[in-house]
Amino acid sequence: MPLNNLDPQNTEPQVTTPERYHGFSIFMHWLMVPLVLGLFSVGFWMVDLTYYSAWYKTAPHYHKSVGILLAVLLLLRLIVLFKKRKPAPIVTHSKAVQGVSKLTHALLYMLLVIIVMSGYLISTADNRGIEVFNWFVVPGFGEFFEQQADRAGLVHQWLAYSLIGLVVLHALGALKHHFVDKDATLKRMWWTKSNNSTEEKL
Numbered sequence: 001m002p003l004n005n006l007d008p009q010n011t012e013p014q015v016t017t018p019e020r021y022h023g024f025s026i027f028m029h030w031l032m033v034p035l036v037l038g039l040f041s042v043g044f045w046m047v048d049l050t051y052y053s054a055w056y057k058t059a060p061h062y063h064k065s066v067g068i069l070l071a072v073l074l075l076l077r078l079i080v081l082f083k084k085r086k087p088a089p090i091v092t093h094s095k096a097v098q099g100v101s102k103l104t105h106a107l108l109y110m111l112l113v114i115i116v117m118s119g120y121l122i123s124t125a126d127n128r129g130i131e132v133f134n135w136f137v138v139p140g141f142g143e144f145f146e147q148q149a150d151r152a153g154l155v156h157q158w159l160a161y162s163l164i165g166l167v168v169l170h171a172l173g174a175l176k177h178h179f180v181d182k183d184a185t186l187k188r189m190w191w192t193k194s195n196n197s198t199e200e201k202l
């Protein structure tokens with residue numbers, strides 16, 4: 001079995017895989033946590049607001065603005081993901097655990113992308129653009145298919161529930177690795193170096 005950077009028997013100079021995630025990916029990961037949870041909470045709450053609520057227009061405005069911000073961050077994060085090396089799987093993780101974690105990460109990215117895209121399709125179905133914090137407008141191109149707002153709305157809603165469900169499992173998995181298995185899973189998604197650290201290849 002090939003040795004990786006976290007294997008104590010590995011005395012080879014570390015030139016291929018970094019020991020932790022790229023600093024920018026770590027920053028993006030933790031910035032996106034409050035953004036995603038905040039967007040979900042506001043979205044869940046705002047759909048029940050009535051016309052007489054002071055938040056009736058303001059809440060969707062902020063939800064959409066932060067959603068566009070998230071889309072930009074996601075795009076940057078995906079670019080970095082494909083350009084920078086990721087740490088190798090931890091050797092104590094079985095092949096099954098490695099597979100489940102790979103699949104979870106891919107699903108998290110996929111859900112985020114589709115949720116952002118369906119949000120755009122809901123907001124722009126009536127030809128209007130999206131005003132982002134009153135700074136600029138993302139143009140809208142109207143309907144690409146029939147009943148776009150309703151259909152995209154259903155996708156947006158159900159994938160948002162799925163995302164949150166998956167995030168809970170993902171976070172529980174990370175905490176289990178940290179507190180029960182006491183391995184480096186959570187540490188390498190943070191900036192501090194562990195003892196057997198080598199310089200990260202950035």
Ligand code: HEM
Nearest residue numbers: 032033036037081101105108109167171174175185186189
């Ligand atoms: C909105 C919430 C979250 C989202 C969308 C999210 C998304 C992701 C994604 C897409 C990855 C894969 C990174 C990559 O390979 O590029 C990842 C990795 C990771 N996440 Fe999260 N995450 C969230 C919350 C959390 C929380 C709350 C924790 C900890 C309690 C956590 C801990 C981790 C760890 C430790 C990794 C690295 C796993 C590994 O090296 O195998 N995440 N996350």
